[in-house]
Amino acid sequence: KVYSFDDSPYLMEILTELRNKDTDSIAFRKGLVKLGRYMGYEIIKTMDVEKIKIETPLEETEGIIVKDRKNVVIVTVLRAAVPLMEGLVKVFEHARIGIVSASRGKAPKFEIEMNYVKIPQITPEDTVIVADPMIATGSTLITVMEEIKKYGTPKRLIVLGILAAPEGINRIKEKFPEAEIFVTQIDRGLNSKGYILPGLGDAGDRAFG
Numbered sequence: 001k002v003y004s005f006d007d008s009p010y011l012m013e014i015l016t017e018l019r020n021k022d023t024d025s026i027a028f029r030k031g032l033v034k035l036g037r038y039m040g041y042e043i044i045k046t047m048d049v050e051k052i053k054i055e056t057p058l059e060e061t062e063g064i065i066v067k068d069r070k071n072v073v074i075v076t077v078l079r080a081a082v083p084l085m086e087g088l089v090k091v092f093e094h095a096r097i098g099i100v101s102a103s104r105g106k107a108p109k110f111e112i113e114m115n116y117v118k119i120p121q122i123t124p125e126d127t128v129i130v131a132d133p134m135i136a137t138g139s140t141l142i143t144v145m146e147e148i149k150k151y152g153t154p155k156r157l158i159v160l161g162i163l164a165a166p167e168g169i170n171r172i173k174e175k176f177p178e179a180e181i182f183v184t185q186i187d188r189g190l191n192s193k194g195y196i197l198p199g200l201g202d203a204g205d206r207a208f209g
């Protein structure tokens with residue numbers, strides 16, 4: 001299943017700022033943190049809730065807990081996903097965190113080099129959120145998700161991106177039909193260098209200079 005959020009004016013406004021080439025890296029990073037947090041809220045909306053009884057200082061009442069919110073593993077793909085993760089941990093404060101360094105080579109092969117992998121053990125109760133702002137050809141995420149598989153099978157496997165090209169989404173769907181894709185917006189396509197159009201440029205460079 002693919003979720004995108006064109007109908008959310010607030011998310012679209014933040015994304016507009018990220019797309020604007022005149023946005024500096026301070027504002028760009030802040031935007032990514034915000035999107036991490038608010039996309040996190042969107043993920044929570046899809047989690048099961050359980051009714052519980054609690055007591056206010058005045059009387060007993062009913063409340064809820066979102067149990068799965070506590071069983072989250074966030075896998076951060078260096079480097080542009082770092083501010084995104086910062087936002088995500090604001091809503092998934094119990095999350096265990098995996099860090100993966102993966103980068104894509106040049107066209108036409110777009111080979112993925114993965115040289116640092118630290119991922120916690122994954123249990124069947126876990127929701128794994130793989131965060132990378134840009135899903136272009138999808139190769140980076142596919143390589144990372146193949147690696148994640150070695151650490152266990154989660155209850156849910158979620159891909160969290162800011163922008164995606166249809167090409168990348170289709171490839172992920174094909175290789176990981178069980179993955180749920182949350183992306184702020186789906187863009188038109190890719191250029192010959194494998195950049196998303198209209199996109200926002202290179203998220204790592206824009207965030208970190």
Ligand code: HSX
Nearest residue numbers: 080134135136137138139140
């Ligand atoms: C950028 O390229 C992003 O942050 C991703 O890590 C990667 C996406 O490209 P692709 O592997 O989906 O083509 O650096």
